Amino acid sequence: MLTAEEKKLITQIWDKVKPRQEEFGVEALMRLFTAYPTTKTYFPHFDMSAGSDQIRGHGKKVAAALGNAVSNMNNLSQALSELSNLHAYNLRVDPSRFALQLLSQCFQVVLAVHLGKDYSPEVHSAFDKFLSAVAAVLAEKYR
Amino acid sequence: MVHWTAEEKQFITSVWSKVNVEECGAEALARLLIVYPWTQRFFSSFGNLSSPTAIVGNPKVRAHGKKVLTSFGEAIKNLDNIKSTYTKLSELHCEKLHVDPENFRLLGDILIIVLASHFARDFTPACQFAWQKLVSVVAHALARKYH
Numbered sequence: 312m313l314t315a316e317e318k319k320l321i322t323q324i325w326d327k328v329k330p331r332q333e334e335f336g337v338e339a340l341m342r343l344f345t346a347y348p349t350t351k352t353y354f355p356h357f358d359m360s361a362g363s364d365q366i367r368g369h370g371k372k373v374a375a376a377l378g379n380a381v382s383n384m385n386n387l388s389q390a391l392s393e394l395s396n397l398h399a400y401n402l403r404v405d406p407s408r409f410a411l412q413l414l415s416q417c418f419q420v421v422l423a424v425h426l427g428k429d430y431s432p433e434v435h436s437a438f439d440k441f442l443s444a445v446a447a448v449l450a451e452k453y454r
Numbered sequence: 455m456v457h458w459t460a461e462e463k464q465f466i467t468s469v470w471s472k473v474n475v476e477e478c479g480a481e482a483l484a485r486l487l488i489v490y491p492w493t494q495r496f497f498s499s500f501g502n503l504s505s506p507t508a509i510v511g512n513p514k515v516r517a518h519g520k521k522v523l524t525s526f527g528e529a530i531k532n533l534d535n536i537k538s539t540y541t542k543l544s545e546l547h548c549e550k551l552h553v554d555p556e557n558f559r560l561l562g563d564i565l566i567i568v569l570a571s572h573f574a575r576d577f578t579p580a581c582q583f584a585w586q587k588l589v590s591v592v593a594h595a596l597a598r599k600y601h
Contacts, residue, residue: 333570341579345582346583347584347586416563419567423568423571424571424573424577425573425574426571426576427571427572430571432484432485432509435488435504436489439489
């Protein structure tokens, strides 16, 4: 799936993301809830105001999970197995217009905003592919 | 008819006023062909599309990107009437070009990422909302006459 070159690009770009990983995770969530309000239906218990503890906590979690995926690109299925179970059996986020696709869009917008030119077409391509792979693994056990 | 709030219109027109249509269009189309290579199927007459560098530098890609984004500008001039703005283009994309409308959604998302990279912090979440709505409305209008 991911070529060696793509994995290299992803690792390199994540090195730039790592020091700000939590901030990016939080911003991605804020953009998700703002640009795609229907995604809020999965978080009825959340305080949705900017800077809420819940959004910060969850943004941090999401970013950490992505970081873990970056470190385990050769074995996404195994590395994300727990999360995959969670999404399939507990969370059951709709997979057709998968909120995760929307989150992928928003996370990439965050990268584009903060990395500008560094989010080159080649990096964009590799990272989009990577996020698709992550979303596919998370939806693996749905049925 | 789509309802736009005054704020949404403001986000759209103020961003658009600062967009270099030629550059932005070229970049958006190039990224579409790079990130989703299967979209190259519509451009077999464009010559060398063999690598990201080739695609970015391809003069036909640049010219067509400009054409596409110029047309997008028509929607912005006619926010209250996007459906009829694209009637003819919708028929064209169905009957002559045979483009799966899913591709309009892909291009719309790519355009948003290009805008984000150029406008950085100014491309706020609220601004993104307005633009995601716009690209979705345009995609829908372009798909409307399919049969």
